[in-house]
Amino acid sequence: MNTLFLTAYPLKAAALTLIALALSNWAFEPQKALIWCGVLLAISFGCLIGWKLGRGDSQSARSIRASLFGAALILSGALAISLGDALGILDTIVGERLFGVMLGLTLVVTGNFLPKTVRPLTRQHCDTARLQTIERYAGWILVVAGLAHAAIWIFAPAGSANMAALMVVAAAFFLIAAIWMVMSRSSVNPSA
Amino acid sequence: MSIVFKALSDPTRRRVLELLKSGAMSAGDLSAHFDVSKPTMSAHFAVLREADLVASEKLGKSVMYQLKMSVLEDALLGFAKAFGWQLQDISGDASTPQTREGDTQ
Numbered sequence: 001m002n003t004l005f006l007t008a009y010p011l012k013a014a015a016l017t018l019i020a021l022a023l024s025n026w027a028f029e030p031q032k033a034l035i036w037c038g039v040l041l042a043i044s045f046g047c048l049i050g051w052k053l054g055r056g057d058s059q060s061a062r063s064i065r066a067s068l069f070g071a072a073l074i075l076s077g078a079l080a081i082s083l084g085d086a087l088g089i090l091d092t093i094v095g096e097r098l099f100g101v102m103l104g105l106t107l108v109v110t111g112n113f114l115p116k117t118v119r120p121l122t123r124q125h126c127d128t129a130r131l132q133t134i135e136r137y138a139g140w141i142l143v144v145a146g147l148a149h150a151a152i153w154i155f156a157p158a159g160s161a162n163m164a165a166l167m168v169v170a171a172a173f174f175l176i177a178a179i180w181m182v183m184s185r186s187s188v189n190p191s192a
Numbered sequence: 193m194s195i196v197f198k199a200l201s202d203p204t205r206r207r208v209l210e211l212l213k214s215g216a217m218s219a220g221d222l223s224a225h226f227d228v229s230k231p232t233m234s235a236h237f238a239v240l241r242e243a244d245l246v247a248s249e250k251l252g253k254s255v256m257y258q259l260k261m262s263v264l265e266d267a268l269l270g271f272a273k274a275f276g277w278q279l280q281d282i283s284g285d286a287s288t289p290q291t292r293e294g295d296t297q
Binding site: 120 | 213214215216247251258259260261263264
């Protein structure tokens with residue numbers, strides 16, 4: 001994943017795709033001009049961050065480029081679904097389901113990489129073992145919740161999918177908060 | 193991804209990752225858990241670093257290691273442990289450092 005962002009080309013391509021999708025949406029649904037203006041502003045803000053902080057070959061610049069690319073991917077998916085809906089290619093409920101699956105997969109990716117974010121030991125001012133254990137648990141919970149979210153939007157009846165998916169995500173965040181509170185009061189189990 | 197599989201295929205490296213689950217440890221403390229030579233352990237650490245499964249940092253005179261595994265890599269480690277993945281062919285492979293006579297892996 002890191003080698004993909006040795007250059008800024010993937011990010012530039014993503015930004016151009018996003019702009020094209022936002023303008024197409026604007027052309028087909030001019031009554032929502034305010035929304036598309038907001039989207040274009042967000043894209044401009046992302047480009048500005050990429051231009052200011054994502055230049056160079058340092059690890060942090062590559063990491064910023066990768067994060068911006070991930071955000072662009074999510075926004076592209078949402079804009080593509082919206083465009084498909086406006087063009088009549090996608091049924092509204094199919095669009096909703098696709099967006100639900102995409103959100104679930106975003107949770108999976110976020111959860112997967114959460115335990116991989118390592119801070120230098122010299123900059124950590126808390127119990128590193130405890131923090132690492134909490135991050136590992138949180139990562140696993142987010143991955144499982146994301147998979148469940150995606151599965152619900154694929155298989156559950158349209159009427160109940162939204163509520164069920166919402167409950168899964170809420171339960172996941174509640175569980176993470178509970179683990180964080182319990183572990184910040186007790187000692188870490190090394191075999192966890 | 194193949195580099196991760198290669199790193200997880202060795203029982204010593206899997207044990208190192210298990211030890212690091214309890215928190216950051218120095219290279220010396222980790223080595224104390226194994227009956228292998230220092231160069232062998234260094235080679236194991238190098239493979240783990242190359243696979244981006246651990247992060248190393250110099251603190252004073254010692255090198256500290258921290259776990260740096262994604263959920264997927266954690267799951268792969270679990271599978272590797274459960275099914276005992278091992279490399280079959282060793283000769284000349286940098287992923288399986290040469291051990292002293294009597295070393296345990």
